[in-house]
Amino acid sequence: MKTSIAYAHADILAKFCVEGDIAEVTPYGSGHINGTYYVRNSYSNFPDYLLQHINNYVFKDIPGLIRNIELVTTHLRKKISLIAGANPALEVLTLIPTKDDLFYYLDDKGGFWRLYIYLKETNSYDIIETEHQAFEGGKAFGRFQSLLADLDSSLLSETIPEFHNIESRLKTFHQTVEENTGELVKDCIPEIMFLNERIEEMGTILNWGKAGKLPLRITHNDTKFNNVLLDKNDRAQCVIDLDTVMPGYVAYDFGDAMRTVTNTAAEDEKDLSKININMILFEAYTKGYLKETIVFLTDAEIKSLIYGVFLLPYMQAVRFLTDFIQGDKYYKIHFKGHNLQRAKAQIQLLRKLEDHRPVLEKIINNVASSLKVNI
Ligand code: ADP
Ligand code: GN1
Ligand code: MG
Numbered sequence: 001m002k003t004s005i006a007y008a009h010a011d012i013l014a015k016f017c018v019e020g021d022i023a024e025v026t027p028y029g030s031g032h033i034n035g036t037y038y039v040r041n042s043y044s045n046f047p048d049y050l051l052q053h054i055n056n057y058v059f060k061d062i063p064g065l066i067r068n069i070e071l072v073t074t075h076l077r078k079k080i081s082l083i084a085g086a087n088p089a090l091e092v093l094t095l096i097p098t099k100d101d102l103f104y105y106l107d108d109k110g111g112f113w114r115l116y117i118y119l120k121e122t123n124s125y126d127i128i129e130t131e132h133q134a135f136e137g138g139k140a141f142g143r144f145q146s147l148l149a150d151l152d153s154s155l156l157s158e159t160i161p162e163f164h165n166i167e168s169r170l171k172t173f174h175q176t177v178e179e180n181t182g183e184l185v186k187d188c189i190p191e192i193m194f195l196n197e198r199i200e201e202m203g204t205i206l207n208w209g210k211a212g213k214l215p216l217r218i219t220h221n222d223t224k225f226n227n228v229l230l231d232k233n234d235r236a237q238c239v240i241d242l243d244t245v246m247p248g249y250v251a252y253d254f255g256d257a258m259r260t261v262t263n264t265a266a267e268d269e270k271d272l273s274k275i276n277i278n279m280i281l282f283e284a285y286t287k288g289y290l291k292e293t294i295v296f297l298t299d300a301e302i303k304s305l306i307y308g309v310f311l312l313p314y315m316q317a318v319r320f321l322t323d324f325i326q327g328d329k330y331y332k333i334h335f336k337g338h339n340l341q342r343a344k345a346q347i348q349l350l351r352k353l354e355d356h357r358p359v360l361e362k363i364i365n366n367v368a369s370s371l372k373v374n375i
Pocket of ligand 3: 031032226227
């Protein structure tokens with residue numbers, strides 16, 4: 001690599017096997033966890049890169065996390081290279097090694113960094129605009145689960161223990177509320193009450209899992225819509241943000257995606273009257289997702305999907321509120337009270353979903369039945 005001009009993070013980038021000549025490094029994306037930077041190459045025949053400062057408050061075992069990503073991307077690359085017309089270089093994340101041949105760099109302040117090839121001419125959406133995007137996103141996350149179905153899940157480490165375990169999330173939430181009786185808790189009494197009224201129903205997936213009714217599979221666990229890259233024609237290209245790929249229940253991925261797919265407003269919308277459910281997008285995502293997964297999902301898993309649709313906004317509200325009361329240690333915030341605003345928006349989304357429950361359930365069942373006819 002040549003270095004023509006001064007740019008941010010030059011010392012970090014110098015540790016990686018970067019090709020070409022870096023022109024500039026700029027903050028990028030709207031993720032809540034990692035620090036992400038777009039690294040522009042001066043030469044168009046060399047790649048641009050995506051540099052990430054991995055959050056080590058959130059992820060306690062970063063070498064384990066990187067090993068998971070290596071395992072998952074290697075497996076995906078192998079499978080995708082067997083599909084006619086597919087291109088693993090564009091459809092799977094590529095980690096760049098350091099000069100010490102590791103896939104992360106640990107700086108002298110204890111910060112962990114990684115570098116990916118930047119996938120050009122792609123879009124990631126915080127809010128979906130079209131039915132086609134929703135369908136393609138569903139296909140991408142469905143295919144992701146399908147391609148990983150034959151990877152031995154015992155090889156993966158749990159990057160965040162009990163990540164989607166609602167019992168343990170609620171335990172932490174209740175402890176946090178008990179230990180903090182001050183102003184912050186007073187600000188969210190209606191939200192706490194709302195969440196407490198739904199504890200029993202939100203345990204359904206976990207209880208079915210414990211009873212052996214649902215198989216544990218390799219799931220993505222962070223299927224927010226901006227974690228899939230669509231190409232310039234809005235076709236599914238690459239599933240990204242692989243930090244939480246671990247064993248899980250498929251309904252978690254389905255429900256987490258629907259939080260962004262169906263919501264007519266932003267995840268943290270302040271004006272709650274803007275939050276509504278877009279049924280057309282719900283149906284389009286379901287069609288894309290089930291098209292890829294219907295061949296292997298069990299009847300119980302299909303039945304569980306609707307519970308995921310309610311559980312994930314609920315769990316997200318629990319997590320945002322916990323972080324608000326704990327003093328905003330986990331999620332990046334952009335203003336004081338941001339986590340409370342996010343929790344209120346997720347609660348409003350859940351209310352709207354509850355209002356439409358029979359229709360949503362019918363959509364899932366109809367799509368599943370129509371696809372099963374063709375198996
Ligand atoms: P976070 O964990 O903070 O959400 P992500 O890995 O999701 O971090 O990256 C943040 C954003 O950067 C993504 O939403 C996407 O817009 C963009 N992004 C991530 N990886 C790539 C990539 N390889 N190529 C192009 N854009 C990417
Ligand atoms: C975080 O990293 P990002 O922004 O894609 C979080 C998810 C939440 C999401 C809410 C590791 O995702 O679990 O659903 O924010 N990731 C982690 O927007 O906690
Ligand atoms: Mg992300």
